[in-house]
Amino acid sequence: MATLRTRNGALLLKQESVPGTYEAPDPATDGILVEAPTINPTTQNVETDEVQGSLDSTAPIVGGMQVTIGGSFYLKGPGVPGEYPEWDLLMRIAGMAATQTRTDITGVTFSVTGASAEIADSGDGLAALTVGTVIHVSGFANEANNGEFIVTTSAAGAIVVARLTGATAMVDEAAGENVTLRRGIAAVEATAGGADSITLQAPWADTAQLYRGMPVALSGNPATAYISQILDYTAGRVATLSDNFSTPLSDSTVASIPANIRYAPASSSIPAASVALYMDGVVYRCTGAKATLSIEQTAGGAARCTYTISALMSEKADAAVPSVTYDGTRPGIWRNSAMLVNRRRAALQTLSVDLGNEVIFPPDPNGQEGFDAPIITRRRMAGSMDPNATLVATRDLMTAFRDGTAQPVAARLAGGSASRPGQRVGLTIPSALYTSYQPGDRQGVQTEQTGFFAQGQDSGLFLQVW
Numbered sequence: 001m002a003t004l005r006t007r008n009g010a011l012l013l014k015q016e017s018v019p020g021t022y023e024a025p026d027p028a029t030d031g032i033l034v035e036a037p038t039i040n041p042t043t044q045n046v047e048t049d050e051v052q053g054s055l056d057s058t059a060p061i062v063g064g065m066q067v068t069i070g071g072s073f074y075l076k077g078p079g080v081p082g083e084y085p086e087w088d089l090l091m092r093i094a095g096m097a098a099t100q101t102r103t104d105i106t107g108v109t110f111s112v113t114g115a116s117a118e119i120a121d122s123g124d125g126l127a128a129l130t131v132g133t134v135i136h137v138s139g140f141a142n143e144a145n146n147g148e149f150i151v152t153t154s155a156a157g158a159i160v161v162a163r164l165t166g167a168t169a170m171v172d173e174a175a176g177e178n179v180t181l182r183r184g185i186a187a188v189e190a191t192a193g194g195a196d197s198i199t200l201q202a203p204w205a206d207t208a209q210l211y212r213g214m215p216v217a218l219s220g221n222p223a224t225a226y227i228s229q230i231l232d233y234t235a236g237r238v239a240t241l242s243d244n245f246s247t248p249l250s251d252s253t254v255a256s257i258p259a260n261i262r263y264a265p266a267s268s269s270i271p272a273a274s275v276a277l278y279m280d281g282v283v284y285r286c287t288g289a290k291a292t293l294s295i296e297q298t299a300g301g302a303a304r305c306t307y308t309i310s311a312l313m314s315e316k317a318d319a320a321v322p323s324v325t326y327d328g329t330r331p332g333i334w335r336n337s338a339m340l341v342n343r344r345r346a347a348l349q350t351l352s353v354d355l356g357n358e359v360i361f362p363p364d365p366n367g368q369e370g371f372d373a374p375i376i377t378r379r380r381m382a383g384s385m386d387p388n389a390t391l392v393a394t395r396d397l398m399t400a401f402r403d404g405t406a407q408p409v410a411a412r413l414a415g416g417s418a419s420r421p422g423q424r425v426g427l428t429i430p431s432a433l434y435t436s437y438q439p440g441d442r443q444g445v446q447t448e449q450t451g452f453f454a455q456g457q458d459s460g461l462f463l464q465v466w
Contacts, residue, residue: 038070129186136183351411
């Protein structure tokens with residue numbers, strides 16, 4: 001008799017065309033790297049109490065089955081800006097809609113002059129890459145010519161670039177390789193600015209909240225390129241930011257949105273997924289999956305997401321664990337990063353946020369288990385943090401809590417492997433309403449244990465990967 005081990009497992013998810021109809025996930029594309037996966041099938045038993053001439057009860061009647069699947073995964077990027085992370089579908093079945101912002105310029109006509117850090121195009125296709133635009137370059141034979149850059153000089157036939165992070169020099173390379181230059185939203189000069197906001201111009205869109213929750217690269221003023229997050233964006237192209245700048249932003253500030261994936265709360269068009277959970281020789285196949293999840297970031301550690309998937313059972317069968325392809329990146333570390341409370345840097349140990357989804361199985365006697373595929377009926381986003389206590393003049397959480405004053409909370413994960421493009425993760429809560437406040441102690445340091453409600457209709461929380 002075989003002994004089945006818990007570590008020899010894999011979790012695969014595939015979006016369903018028809019909720020509740022199983023579609024087999026592909027190990028080459030649908031795997032999610034998770035920790036400690038569990039499955040809990042439960043039946044809706046009918047307890048009976050028929051009289052049958054004995055003190056013994058009659059057996060219960062086994063009813064329809066519901067399934068929950070639990071575990072955790074690390075929030076990490078795929079390694080290329082503008083590409084979906086491997087946990088994308090799990091985030092979307094939890095009601096977080098994804099927006100991909102990227103534009104590619106691809107061809108074999110690009111060459112590099114290393115001494116001047118110039119990328120030339122014999123096809124004159126670079127005019128859209130304005131000064132201040134953040135680009136990700138891939139495909140050159142010399143790795144020194146690939147990576148993340150910011151444009152410092154722009155023309156149709158050539159751009160001069162500087163590395164956004166690091167100082168690796170570029171080298172001469174002739175055209176011929178199939179090269180991709182990827183951007184998000186091209187840079188524009190501001191028309192006005194302030195300590196925490198900036199007014200932009202076309203070709204940035206005049207659609208309210210279009211860029212809300214996205215990262216933004218600022219240059220010119222500040223002199224050194226700086227990444228912030230957009231808390232609010234108006235039809236007048238005014239972007240309110242997650243940071244406060246001691247030198248106010250101005251018409252010499254240039255803004256660009258890097259290629260990114262943004263996740264935002266959705267109340268409609270939430271997909272369902274088929275789940276295949278392999279556990280050392282057996283597979284549990286489930287359908288119609290929806291989820292809820294929570295995120296926890298710890299100083300000096302990785303960002304972890306804990307999930308609970310609700311689904312209908314399709315079958316349990318014997319099956320070998322397949323060879324699953326993962327994206328190969330490793331989680332970043334929350335160091336040399338950012339944590340901001342009301343646009344000010346805050347030292348703390350833990351920031352946690354829970355989507356608070358309520359997932360139900362609508363009863364339906366026509367269904368195989370007496371239920372339809374699960375749906376999300378309610379969401380209550382809330383969280384907590386434990387910043388080190390400060391003087392009231394520095395930060396006054398007690399008064400904000402007492403007066404019901406909402407404040408923005410933002411975090412950026414950019415340490416360790418997350419210092420590289422395509423592996424950074426950001427968390428933006430535009431309006432955190434404090435719901436509890438308790439002075440605390442952490443190893444002899446005073447803390448402010450603070451709970452909050454992430455308020456806003458489909459706007460309480462944004463997650464960015466870039």
